[in-house]
Amino acid sequence: MPEWPEMEHYREMLDVRIANKRVTAVQVERERSLNMSIPEFTARVEGQQVIGVGRRAKMLLITLESNEVLLLHLMLGGWIFYGQVNEKPERTIQVQLSFGEQQLYFIGLRLGYLHLFTPVQLSERLSELGPDPFEPALSLSTFKVLLERGRGTLKKQLTDQSIIAGIGNFYSDEICHAARILPSRTPSSLTLEEWSSLYESMHGTLIEASQAGGYMDQAFYNGDSLTGSYNHMCRVYDREGELCHRCGQIIVRNTVSSKKSFHCPQCQR
Ligand SMILES: [Zn+2]
Incomplete structure (x- = not known):
């Protein structure tokens, strides 16, 4: 599942492409990727100008001029592609947002989703999250606590x-x-x-x-x-049996707190 670096990378690439652009068309192939019916989603998104693209945790937040926000969670297997119709990946598209000639394709949204929220709904949706790793308030002492x-x-x-x-x-x-x-x-x-x-x-x-x-x-x-x-x-993830770049020891896989985990038994203590 994509994490902070993947979503921050997507955010940067997407923001320069769609900020201040207008959604000229909406096409949805999988209603379950949304949190409302296709006609309602289309009515609330089509024609809207994008104010900007933000990120919170592992989610992208696309703010529209109506102040409503599209929240994208890719979960496992989801990804996005931006380009012209003739460049479309040979994959099933769940949602497509058009910006004139350019298209934003949402692909592999089976567990992932694209939900539309009002500002109030959004803050409720995000209320359980801890601070971002780079939030200024997250000092070393707060991190420890x-x-x-x-x-x-x-x-x-x-x-x-x-x-x-x-x-x-x-x-x-x-x-x-x-x-x-x-x-x-x-x-x-x-x-x-x-x-x-x-x-x-x-x-x-x-x-x-x-x-x-x-x-x-x-x-x-x-x-x-x-x-x-x-x-x-x-350095370690999915590198079981390969050598540690730092010390040359063989990377080991085990289970930590019921999660798949990888470490170097020599240079990690
Ligand atoms: Zn090592």
């Missing part, structure tokens, strides 16, 4: 969206590897030095991955060579 709540492992706490929003199974392992800490550790066992390392690794890993285009391997537009480049840079 939040993660120390509850008794879970680092893996469990880092992926809990009500604690910090935007990190999932993939980047929790990458962050722990960067910090040289095992994901199975409990927050209460961390030294002050390790807290500082974990906090810096969270920022460093997410920014690096986002600038590398995240790990989603489908191009966002024709000629897009950046999206998915982090796939070749990742």
Whole structure:
């Protein structure tokens, strides 16, 4: 499932393309991807100008001039593509928003969805989320306090969206590897030095991955060579049996807090 870096990368690419553009047509093939009927969705979205594209946690927020917001959650298997009709990927499209000649295709939205919310509904929908990893209020000391709540492992706490929003199974392992800490550790066992390392690794890993285009391997537009480049840079995730880039030890897979997890048994403690 795409996490902070993938969605932030999508947000940047999408915002420069559709901000201030008008939705000229709406086509929906799968009503279940929406939170209302197709005619109602079309009536409320078609003709609207896009104010801008934001992101919260693993979701994209497309604000319309009506102040209503399209919330996109790709979940597992979802992706988006932007281009002309003749560039359309050979895949089933669930929703298509037209911006004149340019089309925004929503693909693989089986678990994922595109919901339209009023501002009040949106704030209710997002009310359970913890802070963004880069929110200024999330200082090192607040980070420590939040993660120390509850008794879970680092893996469990880092992926809990009500604690910090935007990190999932993939980047929790990458962050722990960067910090040289095992994901199975409990927050209460961390030294002050390790807290500082974990906090810096969270920022460093997410920014690096986002600038590398995240790990989603489908191009966002024709000629897009950046999206998915982090796939070749990742340190531990899905690298069981391969060598650690830092120390040469073999990467191990195990289960931490019922989640698939990868670590280096030599340079992570
Ligand atoms: Zn290692």
